[in-house]
Amino acid sequence: MKRLLGPFAAALAAAFLLAAPAGAATTDFKAILAQIDKMQDFGSSDFSAVYNIVSEKPGENPATTQIKIFRRDLQNQILILLQKPEKQKGQGYLKIDDNVWFYDPESGNFSHSTMKENINNTDAKSSDFKRYTFAADYDIQKTEEGKLGSYEVWIFTLAAKNTEVSYQKIRLTVRKDKAVPLKEEDFSVSDRLMRTTLFLPTYIKAGDRQIPAKIKMVDELNKGNQSVLTISDVTVSKLPDSVFTKAFLERAQ
């Protein structure tokens, strides 16, 4: 019996290998990841946009948060300014290199913070607004082919290269026809799905790049919690150097 099963198992394994994604062998997945990063990297241009975030929680009325983002990717600088709700207006984050400060206009004080903080009780983190660094921070553990809606997709399973990124594992679903992510699933160190981000396939032009105009973030731990981000007022024109300073945050209110 064993003699019969041996060749059968080998044939089965060969069949599986042959059935592997046809394009997989020739596709440069690292290049796709780098392309995704590049799509969100404005290089020598500056970037600013307004994000309207509508958060929903079970049993509560939807809450709206509006933030304005200023980015200078070349120098790893980012400023996030809260414009709504009125109570938090003027609060903001300033990131220069690896230092992150949070400013509260009520106390007039800056405190050290991280880009891992959630913004005003929404499902969005400060780090969601910085440029992607998938290729630098993650190794490709596995790639699969799949379909999401009407799109043919690659599904990347990424494992963190270092322990300083928020999520140890990410499953990234990317369109096959162009290197654009459609879905990001973030996992904890203990391998539990924590958050799903859906990049809806409507795009807004930012210079020579296209960025998703609407993003939906679903909290997988607190069932029913979700945030929808809508982007507007996108510009890639040069911003004054004074924007990326503490003084700007102090005056911004």
Next chain:
Amino acid sequence: MEIIKLALRNLARQKKRTFLLGSAIAFGIMIVTVINGFAGAFVDNISENFANLAAGHVFIQGVEKSASGKESDIIRDDALLMQAVKDANIPSKYISKRSSAQASLIFAGHNAQLKVDGVDFSKETFLPERLMFIKGGLEGMKQRDGIIISEPIAKRLNVQPGDRVLVQLRTLTGQQNVGEFSIAGITVDAGIFGSMSGYANKTYMNELLALGPEDYQLLGIYLPSLKGTDAYGKALYEKVKAVAPVFDRDAAKNDQNFIRSFMNQGKTETWTGIKYRVFTLNDMLAQVKQIADALDTASLIILLVLFVIIMVGITNTFRIILYERIREIGTMRSIGMQRGEVRNLFLFEAGFLALGGAVFGLVLAFIVMAAIGGISFSMNSPVFIILKNGHMTFKVDAARMLLNVLIVAALTEFAAFFPSRNAARLDPAVALRTVK
């Protein structure tokens, strides 16, 4: 001696007036003594309650700095630290070794934030002695994923012992992590700080925090009493400094907010390996001490304000007394009493009034403090942190009490001085002729 007798007789002659003036003095002394007593016990009670929650009076924290400049609290091999504790001759009652995280507990759509302490229940005897369970108990902590929470947290999550909750936290390096815990016990709410803490097994917490099984973050040394906290802290600092790199306490000592400055030292420094921070409960509660000092100062101001008002009353009363006794003064002066003796007679009267009032005030203060101390507050009272075993306590400093009495006596004498001097200066013949 005769003057003293006369002074006492004069006070006894006008019982109602003496009683009213003495009561005013007694009221002032009572208020100030009660405030002083409250301020005295305030620091001790907060310190003891905080020591119970933090599981120690003297602490060592290990801090590691990554290449990117991120600080992480960790103690890996504590052999040197334990030797330092021994060498510093610290009479430790308990030693706690804990790992902790600010976490979010999630259950069926409900969410609660709390600090979860990882405790080695097989070694730490301190916590099991303190915890008062409403439901469940320590039995459930034999399971690796057991967790103990307080009643308000249990109510917010709507959980019972045996329910499984998700705990979202960050690892040592800030990565998102999620653990699944089983509610082992629900404890009595120990006030605002107690309700913010939960306890889990250190091994599981370490796993979620990405620490090694034997690692921990904070070494707490619980002393037999608050006494000696600073001295033992200093001794331990010197011993640890001799064997391992430490954050310099002296560099922060002149800062108004010592603990903040001391905790922020790492931000401007770079080092490799683990650097230790030795600090005490008194360092953390310096601001509480400032509140107590402010209370003491306020009580002194209250004493002075009350006595300025009382002084006006005493001055007026002694003027009336002088007018009432003007012929008596004339008689005494006629039969040979000297001016100084007349003045002293009035000053003795004022002095006895002050002392009598002060003694009465102190007796009243102790009655009031005993009455308040007898009230039993519930464990979930918002004032729990300033209570001792559910009761408000008072600690009166004898020197401070004596100072208050001396201030009162001096002010009363001052108030009575000018009418007394006027009485002494009266011409005996004029005094005897005066018709009221």
